[in-house]
Amino acid sequence: xxxxxxxxxxxxxxxxAGLLLTCTAQAGSDLGSKTPYAPPAGPSQxxxxxxxxxxxxxxxxxxxxxxxxxxPGSDEAALALWRDAEAAGALTPLGRRFGADLQRFIAAQRxxxxxxxxxxxxxxxxxxxxRLVARLPGLFDAAPAVELLSSGVDRAVDSxxxxxxxxxxxxxxxxxxxxxxxxxxxxxxxxxxARRDVADTPARQxxxxxxxxxxxxxxxxQLAEQQQRIDADPRLAEAARAVLVGLYGADFTARLADPxxxxxxxxxxxxxxxxxxxxxxxxxxxxxxxxxxxxFMARDDAEDFYRxxxxxxxxxxxxxxxxxxxxDDMLERLASGRGVVLRFxxxxxxxxxxxxxxxxxLHRPQPRSQPYDPEAHPWRTARVIPMAANVQWEVWQSPDGxxxxxxxxxxxxxxxxxACDGARRQPGSHFYRVTPLLRCYRGEVPxx
Numbered sequence: 001x002x003x004x005x006x007x008x009x010x011x012x013x014x015x016x017a018g019l020l021l022t023c024t025a026q027a028g029s030d031l032g033s034k035t036p037y038a039p040p041a042g043p044s045q046x047x048x049x050x051x052x053x054x055x056x057x058x059x060x061x062x063x064x065x066x067x068x069x070x071x072p073g074s075d076e077a078a079l080a081l082w083r084d085a086e087a088a089g090a091l092t093p094l095g096r097r098f099g100a101d102l103q104r105f106i107a108a109q110r111x112x113x114x115x116x117x118x119x120x121x122x123x124x125x126x127x128x129x130x131r132l133v134a135r136l137p138g139l140f141d142a143a144p145a146v147e148l149l150s151s152g153v154d155r156a157v158d159s160x161x162x163x164x165x166x167x168x169x170x171x172x173x174x175x176x177x178x179x180x181x182x183x184x185x186x187x188x189x190x191x192x193x194a195r196r197d198v199a200d201t202p203a204r205q206x207x208x209x210x211x212x213x214x215x216x217x218x219x220x221x222q223l224a225e226q227q228q229r230i231d232a233d234p235r236l237a238e239a240a241r242a243v244l245v246g247l248y249g250a251d252f253t254a255r256l257a258d259p260x261x262x263x264x265x266x267x268x269x270x271x272x273x274x275x276x277x278x279x280x281x282x283x284x285x286x287x288x289x290x291x292x293x294x295x296f297m298a299r300d301d302a303e304d305f306y307r308x309x310x311x312x313x314x315x316x317x318x319x320x321x322x323x324x325x326x327x328d329d330m331l332e333r334l335a336s337g338r339g340v341v342l343r344f345x346x347x348x349x350x351x352x353x354x355x356x357x358x359x360x361x362l363h364r365p366q367p368r369s370q371p372y373d374p375e376a377h378p379w380r381t382a383r384v385i386p387m388a389a390n391v392q393w394e395v396w397q398s399p400d401g402x403x404x405x406x407x408x409x410x411x412x413x414x415x416x417x418x419a420c421d422g423a424r425r426q427p428g429s430h431f432y433r434v435t436p437l438l439r440c441y442r443g444e445v446p447x448x
Contacts (some may be wrong), residue, residue, distance in 0.1 A: 010273060016372040022399045030297045031274050032297045032301065032304075032382055033387075035274070035383040036120060036273065036386065037066070037128070037387045037410075039412055040410070041411075047406075049404075052399060053398045054138050054396060055395065055396050056139065056335070056338050056397045056403075057340070058342075058392060060341070060342050060343065060344070060390055060391070060392045061350060062388060062389065062390040063345060063350050063351060063387065063389040063390065064117060064155040064389075065117055065121025065159050065387055066118050066120040066274070066387040067108060067272075067387070068105075068118060068275050069113065069268065069384070070115040074265040074268035075105065077265045077396040078262075078266055079270075081262055082099045082247075085248040090248045090252035091247070091248065091249075094246050094287055095246070095371065101285070101287070104280060105273050109278040109353070111270070111279075112276065116158070117154075119278035120275060120277060121155070121158075121159065121162075122159075122280050122386040123164040123278075124387060126163070127166075128390065129162075130410075132167070133171045136394065139173035143175060143342050146164075146175060146341075147341045147342065148176070149186065149341075150187060151184065151349070152184060152188065153188065157344070157347055160342065162440045165247070170320040184324045185204045185208070185325060186325060186343065187349055188346070188349070189323065189326070190211060190322065191211070191215070192208050192211035204325070206324070207261060223312075223386070226302075226312065227303065227306075230299055230303055236260060237259070239263070239291070241253060242292040243288055244266075247287065259415045266287075267296050297381075301372075301374050301381050301403065304372070304381050305366075305372045306319070307319065308348055310366070311355075312366065312368060313367040314367065317355075319355065320351075320353075320356045323352040327441075330393060331441055334405055335435075339396070347381075347385040347389065350385050350389045351385050353391055358417050358419075359413070359415070359416070360417060362378060362423065364379070383410075386410070389410055392407070393405050393406070393408075394406045402436040403433070404430070404431040404432060405431070405437065406431050416440075420437055420441070422436060423437040
């Protein structure tokens, strides 16, 4: 695993001292997939829709909003180590403050419930809905029918409810259903189980087969080889020491059996605290050196690249082929569909979907001979799958029936796979003609 040059330059001259130099705030790019959601910054630079075209449909696939930890473990282990350091008289001033914040966090986490949507997660989806309505007023003024679907997991269901309530307030004419269901084949395909999930159609049978292949990949020697390579980076040990020395001092840290695991527990807590900042009364003061955090986040980017993202070239499409049924469902609605389709899921769904679409500039599997390098590859968890990450497809139609689609990734305009550039309305445009785009992806256009 390589660390980007700007980080590496900060590490080389100073060693441990360099890692201890400064601390990062708890929100930002060094939180990886735990990054709280933020829309694109600055004034909108969106391409204007062609004259005469009006929005007639939109599809959204969104990750649930911010949360804390999904289960107890890292928080309890971090607290146990902190208490050992306290008993040994090893706490630094920063360590004493960390302990107080850690105990407040654990109390808030237990009150909220592990894995549940936080207050910030609720707000993220409310604001996402508000911006969608504001961006497409013509669509929502036309009283569109709305379809909603989730994975069935509580935090995804709660995100859908928060989004739907805000959508109804912002667009009172929108026709929301009285209730909505769940579909694991579309929105929880990474964990299908043949004993639980009845594959009663050819499409579901194909998705189940792909899910089982993916789960086998997670246990495979090929992935284990990549993980071993990622974990072998010596800067991880140095970063772990920097995290722990700042809290517990050098002597106590030197006696730990597995300092890297202990530092990872601190990092896990750090990411979860960002999701519970409203329950905690605001962002917690930083307690991890910024350079050390960047090392751990580079490791997480590499790990998720091979587990959820474009993946290893020699492994084929195993990390994202299971999103085929979801992509097919989205494509089938392009030719003639109208209204609003909202789907709420997880990082393990959004990341494979981005690769199945082949989003330009992001989907580039790496051969074994050229491991993922965050300096050379644009794929980042914070960019692709922050909390409330989303893919949106807007459909615009002219009076004579020409249909165009524009894609957004986390609300920023994004492009379909380069092989489909011929479907662009004009060179460089983010609007794609639906008929040739469908032909590009599927080779034929469904009737409609």
